[in-house]
Amino acid sequence: MDLLHSQLDPLAIALVGWIPTVVGFAIRNLVYRACGMRAKGFFWIQPRVTIDNLHRLRVGRNFGCNSGTYINAIGGIECGDDVLIGANVTISSGRHEIDRLTSSIYQTPVVPKPITIESGVWIGAGASILANLRVAEGTVVGANCVVTKDTEPFSVVVGVPGRRIRFRIR
Numbered sequence: 686m687d688l689l690h691s692q693l694d695p696l697a698i699a700l701v702g703w704i705p706t707v708v709g710f711a712i713r714n715l716v717y718r719a720c721g722m723r724a725k726g727f728f729w730i731q732p733r734v735t736i737d738n739l740h741r742l743r744v745g746r747n748f749g750c751n752s753g754t755y756i757n758a759i760g761g762i763e764c765g766d767d768v769l770i771g772a773n774v775t776i777s778s779g780r781h782e783i784d785r786l787t788s789s790i791y792q793t794p795v796v797p798k799p800i801t802i803e804s805g806v807w808i809g810a811g812a813s814i815l816a817n818l819r820v821a822e823g824t825v826v827g828a829n830c831v832v833t834k835d836t837e838p839f840s841v842v843v844g845v846p847g848r849r850i851r852f853r854i855r
């Protein structure tokens with residue numbers, strides 16, 4: 686199953702991931718679902734977004750993702766409703782085992798670790814979301830931030846590593 690997806694997903698991305706205009710959005714909605722991606726409604730994935738393991742990505746209503754972003758859903762990525770992902774973001778739900786010094790990093794398998802992105806989250810351009818964490822409801826992640834741990838609901842996090850600078854005013 687995983688072997689099939691490792692071949693199928695890059696092919697699907699290469700075939701339809703570049704198509705501009707609303708035609709591209711519509712085709713990606715059809716093709717990515719056929720590859721196993723689950724979505725509650727029409728999603729807005731711009732051209733030049735790379736997604737590995739489409740069958741482990743689940744998004745809610747009104748999912749938007751800008752160009753140049755890389756998503757690896759190997760460990761499972763679940764997004765709530767109204768999630769916006771900026772350009773050139775990296776979201777990878779797996780990591781290499783780094784403490785097994787008997788084998789090279791090349792040989793250590795990727796350990797799947799899930800990521801949850803709750804409803805109403807906006808992730809700024811160039812940010813990185815590391816594996817095994819939860820971006821809480823309504824969080825704003827600043828441009829180029831590296832999110833290394835769970836965020837608090839309606840917080841604004843910036844920097845490397847990501848730190849809360851304030852809460853959003855409700």
Ligand SMILES: CC(C)(COP(=O)(O)OP(=O)(O)OC[C@H]1O[C@@H](n2cnc3c(N)ncnc32)[C@H](O)[C@@H]1OP(=O)(O)O)[C@@H](O)C(=O)NCCC(=O)NCCS
Nearest residue numbers: 751771772808809810825826827828829830841843844850
């Ligand atoms: C996170 C963000 C929304 C914060 O906006 P804000 O609450 O109005 O923040 P402010 O501009 O008042 O800045 C508050 C402080 O955080 C710092 N800051 C703001 N954004 C930052 C960022 N991305 N990285 C590091 N520091 C940042 C400011 O320098 C300021 O620091 P200071 O108090 O020492 O002067 C905004 O800065 C941001 O990064 N937006 C993303 C834009 C983007 O990616 N657009 C393209 C999408 S495709």
